[in-house]
Structure formats: structure tokens, C-alpha cells
Amino acid sequence: MTQSPFSPGVTAGRLDAEEYSSNFSDLHPALDPHEALVAADRCYFCHDAPCITACPTDIDIPLFIRQIATGTPDAAAKTILSQNIMGGMCARVCPTETLCEEACVREAAEGKPVLIGQLQRYATDHLQAQNVHPFVRAEATGKTVAVVGAGPAGLSCAHRLAMLGHEVTVYDARPKPGGLNEYGIAAYKTPEGFAQAEVDWLLQIGGITIEHGKALGAEIEMAGLKDTFDAVFLAMGLGGVNGLDVEGSDKSGVLDAVDFISDLRQADDLAALPVGRDVVVIGGGMTAVDAAVQSKLLGALNVTLAYRRGRDRMNASRFEQDLAASKGVRIMTHVVPVAVHGNGAVREIEFEYVNADMSGTGQMVRVPADQVLRAIGQTLVGDDLPALEHGKIAVTGAGRTSVDGVWAGGDCAMGGDDLTVTAVAEGRDAAMDIHASLVG
Structure with a gap:
């Protein structure tokens, strides 16, 4: 095993090759x-x-x-x-x-x-599997649209706009398209490079150009997009991560769960990924469950998922909760972190039990941890954005923002549940509204 610089308990290569292959095989094998x-x-x-x-x-x-x-x-x-x-x-x-x-x-x-x-x-x-695209582009309209973000909402919007005859340029900050599908979903749900294969298939419609390494507010600006394109669709997701604001949260071994999942998704060799002996994941959503389960599948001996409310209030579905439990993840509820203990690197995390109204009980518990993964929510990052509501871009109808000619959808916008399928629907509906606006 290869030791990590974080803590003696954080090491790579905990399992043999066959175990990694089995652990990260397809969660639901295809029907024949x-x-x-x-x-x-x-x-x-x-x-x-x-x-x-x-x-x-x-x-x-x-x-x-x-x-x-x-x-x-x-x-x-x-x-x-x-x-x-x-x-x-x-x-x-x-x-x-x-x-x-x-x-x-x-x-x-x-x-x-x-x-x-x-x-x-x-x-x-x-x-x-037949490498066939079932749709063809309509006659060119001569209109151009910028899409910021190559995740589910952005790609859905881009495809529908291209199919309707518009020219679409997609800007994305990362080196690969796909957004959450490529970087943020448990590897055992989409093995064998399916996310990229689906994007490649989707782009067969034509009329879509993707430019990587370009983030809004850095390499591209809103004013420039509005001057250059006939319409703009914002779908850049949530780039920031809420911090763990407790004593000792700056110790080594305290990481963002989204980065942990991203590193795992992009790893060529799972055996090279370090994971703790005692891993604690803080949060109750899909990201938290995916991080907890994959920690266990990488060979962590003890994995605890800690959530501030009851299981009935977790954003992760009951199926996902039960999946975590079946893999050996311990789920602690009604606890909030109050301190991270250790000499430089995390060794324990201390929680306080809370009541249903989130008031403290005064009862504390310390859980051994050499790796702590934060999954306590993400935040919108960007400058010169349309009006916000509760930290996201405010939208009306099919994604119209406060700025004329600018639409938004997906996780960065106010809307439905933060699900891939919801993002796809919002991208599609915004595309139809953009099309109607452009061609009258």
C-alpha cells in the first residue's frame, strides 16, 4: 500500500485488482x-x-x-x-x-x-450501440446561441437548439464535457466511459462547438457574450462548496466530497487513489452517499455518514440510503460537527446530537477519522450574473432571467429538484423558448 501525505491511515492500494474491478462494476447490469x-x-x-x-x-x-x-x-x-x-x-x-x-x-x-x-x-x-443519431438538423436559421456549461442542462439545450437550426457554442471550464455526469456521479453508476460516449453521440447532430477551459467571469464575460450572440443560456452549475465552519476544519485530511468523487471518476488506476481507514462524510444528499459508498468500495475499513436531521429528511433517496447501508456505511442522524481534532492531520471529529428543531442537546460524541469529506452543499460562483434568488439565478417561465436575451437552467438556477433529469428538462424547455424568441 502507498501512504498518503495526509495521515498514516490514508493509503492507496488497499485492495487487489479483482476487488476494485468487482466493487466498481455496473450497479444495475443491462437487461438482455x-x-x-x-x-x-x-x-x-x-x-x-x-x-x-x-x-x-x-x-x-x-x-x-x-x-x-x-x-x-x-x-x-x-x-x-x-x-x-x-x-x-x-x-x-x-x-x-x-x-x-x-x-x-x-x-x-x-x-x-x-x-x-x-x-x-x-x-x-x-x-x-449502432452509432446512429435519430435526429437531423432543420434548415439553418442564421442565429447563434452561447451556452455556458457543458453539463446536462447545457448539453440538452445545445442539442435542441442545434436540431432547430441554430449554431451553438458551448463554453465550459473543465477539460471534458459532461459536467456532473462526467465528474460528479458515482463511478459504479456509469462505468466504461459511458458519460463521454453519450456526449460524443449527442454531438453527432452537428452545429455545436465546445470550447474548454473557459469560465464565466474569467476567460469569458457576460457583456461579450451578449454582444456576440443572439441569445445566452447559463448552465454552469454550482462551482463553490460550502465550508465546514468549525474549529480544526483546516487540518489536512478534511476534503470536499465533490473533489474526491471527481478525482475518482478521472482516475486511470483506482489502486492509486488514497482513502482513509476511518472515513467520515458529512451531509445527506446524493453527493454524500456517493462519496461514502465509494470510500467503502476503495477499501476504507470504517465509513460513517453523518447528517444533521433524520433519514426521512435526507435528500438522498431511501434506495440510496439502503445501498450505503448494504455496503457497510454507518449512518448517524441528528448530529452536527462541532470540532475537528488532531495534530496537523485529522484524527477525530466531534459531533453534538441535536433535536428535531436543530437545538443542541449537549450530548457529544467523537468519531475516529483520518479522512473527512464535506458534502454540505454547493454555491453559485460568478460575476455580473442576472438577479439572484436564494443564492441561485432567478428565472421565470422556461428559464428567462432578469436580463433580456439571457436564460438559465440546471443547478445554477432556481427551479425543481437538483437532478440530472430535471436539468435536461430545463435545458430543453429553455431551448424551445429561445427558439421562439429568435424566430418569432
């Missing part, structure tokens, strides 16, 4: 054709299907499942992709258990919904 047909046969094809209402992108779920059942998965894929161009990724990372599948009539009747997410993956994978 027979399994897909059996799963599709369970659908009632409801006329007023509640699953459609529960889908943020309004996919006609009964229609695409019927198309799978009749042996036309590529037609099913086009049904999906016409509403959600990133349907392949969403099939992998969407909390379907709290969206379409929770609304499924089979779930209400039997407690066992139709496997909507896995069927969506089956159809979209079938089409993408």
Missing part, C-alpha cells in the same frame, strides 16, 4: 433482450399513465415500453430521446424509485413496479 421483453410485458399501458406525470421530462413511458414489447427498441429509443436527449444517462442515475416507478400502477398494486429505468436503458443503449 429476453429480460427486456419479460419486463415490458408487465406494463398495463395505462391510458392516463401516472408514470408520465411523474417523469420530469414527460416521456411517453407506456408507448416506449409497448415499442420494446413489439420488438422495435430503436423506435422506443426515439420516443425517449425526443423528450430527453440524455435518456441513457438518466436511465442509469435517475431516482426512478421515487419518480416514475413509484407512480407505477404495479407498484401500488403489488409493491413491484415495471422496471422503467432499466427498460429505458435497454432501448437507448440499443440505438446508441
Whole structure:
């Protein structure tokens, strides 16, 4: 094992190659054709299907499942992709258990919904494997649009605008496109480079140029974008991370969970990634769960996820919470950090138990930790932005901001849940509104 400079307990190479491969294999292996047909046969094809209402992108779920059942998965894929161009990724990372599948009539009747997410993956994978793009561009409009951010919202908006005949330039601060899909999702949910493969497939529509290493407020400015382009769509996500404002939080070994996940996603060799013996993750959202589970899969002996409220208030779904528990993650609730202890490097983190109203109880507990991962929220970073509301860009309708000719969507804007599927829907809807504004 290779020791990290942080603490004697933080080391790389805790596992052998076979264990890394097994731990980070596909969380939900793809259905084979027979399994897909059996799963599709369970659908009632409801006329007023509640699953459609529960889908943020309004996919006609009964229609695409019927198309799978009749042996036309590529037609099913086009049904999906016409509403959600990133349907392949969403099939992998969407909390379907709290969206379409929770609304499924089979779930209400039997407690066992139709496997909507896995069927969506089956159809979209079938089409993408043929390297075929099902859409073609409309006649060129002569209009140009700037998209800031190459994440789910930005790429969804760019694709729809390109399909409608506009020329789109996407600016992104990172060296790879994909945003959260590439840098922020657990590796076992999208193995084998799927995020980049989906982006490459999406760009086959044409009319989209991506420029990397360009962040708003640094290499590009809002005024310049407005002068150069006919419209601007802001989708840069949340670049800042909330700090852990307690005594000792500056000790080595206290890290941002988003950076930990990003490093893991971009690693060529998982055995080279250092992880603690005793890891504590602070937070209750998807980032916290992904960081906790992946710490365990990298070989951490003890992983604790600490959250200030009860499990029923965690942003992570119950499925994700149960997944963490099944991997050996201990979930502590109703605790808030009060101090980080150690001589230079973290050795323990001290918590206070709190009541439901967040008032302190005076009861303290110390948890051993040689690595602490912060997952307590992210913040919007940028200058010369449109009007903000609760720390995000205020929007009305389909993403219109306070600045004429500027739209926004995804995590950087006020809107729905911070989910990939919601970001895709917001990008698509903003594109349609931009198109209507540009062509009258």
C-alpha cells in the first residue's frame, strides 16, 4: 500500500485488482433482450399513465415500453430521446424509485413496479450501440446561441437548439464535457466511459462547438457574450462548496466530497487513489452517499455518514440510503460537527446530537477519522450574473432571467429538484423558448 501525505491511515492500494474491478462494476447490469421483453410485458399501458406525470421530462413511458414489447427498441429509443436527449444517462442515475416507478400502477398494486429505468436503458443503449443519431438538423436559421456549461442542462439545450437550426457554442471550464455526469456521479453508476460516449453521440447532430477551459467571469464575460450572440443560456452549475465552519476544519485530511468523487471518476488506476481507514462524510444528499459508498468500495475499513436531521429528511433517496447501508456505511442522524481534532492531520471529529428543531442537546460524541469529506452543499460562483434568488439565478417561465436575451437552467438556477433529469428538462424547455424568441 502507498501512504498518503495526509495521515498514516490514508493509503492507496488497499485492495487487489479483482476487488476494485468487482466493487466498481455496473450497479444495475443491462437487461438482455429476453429480460427486456419479460419486463415490458408487465406494463398495463395505462391510458392516463401516472408514470408520465411523474417523469420530469414527460416521456411517453407506456408507448416506449409497448415499442420494446413489439420488438422495435430503436423506435422506443426515439420516443425517449425526443423528450430527453440524455435518456441513457438518466436511465442509469435517475431516482426512478421515487419518480416514475413509484407512480407505477404495479407498484401500488403489488409493491413491484415495471422496471422503467432499466427498460429505458435497454432501448437507448440499443440505438446508441449502432452509432446512429435519430435526429437531423432543420434548415439553418442564421442565429447563434452561447451556452455556458457543458453539463446536462447545457448539453440538452445545445442539442435542441442545434436540431432547430441554430449554431451553438458551448463554453465550459473543465477539460471534458459532461459536467456532473462526467465528474460528479458515482463511478459504479456509469462505468466504461459511458458519460463521454453519450456526449460524443449527442454531438453527432452537428452545429455545436465546445470550447474548454473557459469560465464565466474569467476567460469569458457576460457583456461579450451578449454582444456576440443572439441569445445566452447559463448552465454552469454550482462551482463553490460550502465550508465546514468549525474549529480544526483546516487540518489536512478534511476534503470536499465533490473533489474526491471527481478525482475518482478521472482516475486511470483506482489502486492509486488514497482513502482513509476511518472515513467520515458529512451531509445527506446524493453527493454524500456517493462519496461514502465509494470510500467503502476503495477499501476504507470504517465509513460513517453523518447528517444533521433524520433519514426521512435526507435528500438522498431511501434506495440510496439502503445501498450505503448494504455496503457497510454507518449512518448517524441528528448530529452536527462541532470540532475537528488532531495534530496537523485529522484524527477525530466531534459531533453534538441535536433535536428535531436543530437545538443542541449537549450530548457529544467523537468519531475516529483520518479522512473527512464535506458534502454540505454547493454555491453559485460568478460575476455580473442576472438577479439572484436564494443564492441561485432567478428565472421565470422556461428559464428567462432578469436580463433580456439571457436564460438559465440546471443547478445554477432556481427551479425543481437538483437532478440530472430535471436539468435536461430545463435545458430543453429553455431551448424551445429561445427558439421562439429568435424566430418569432
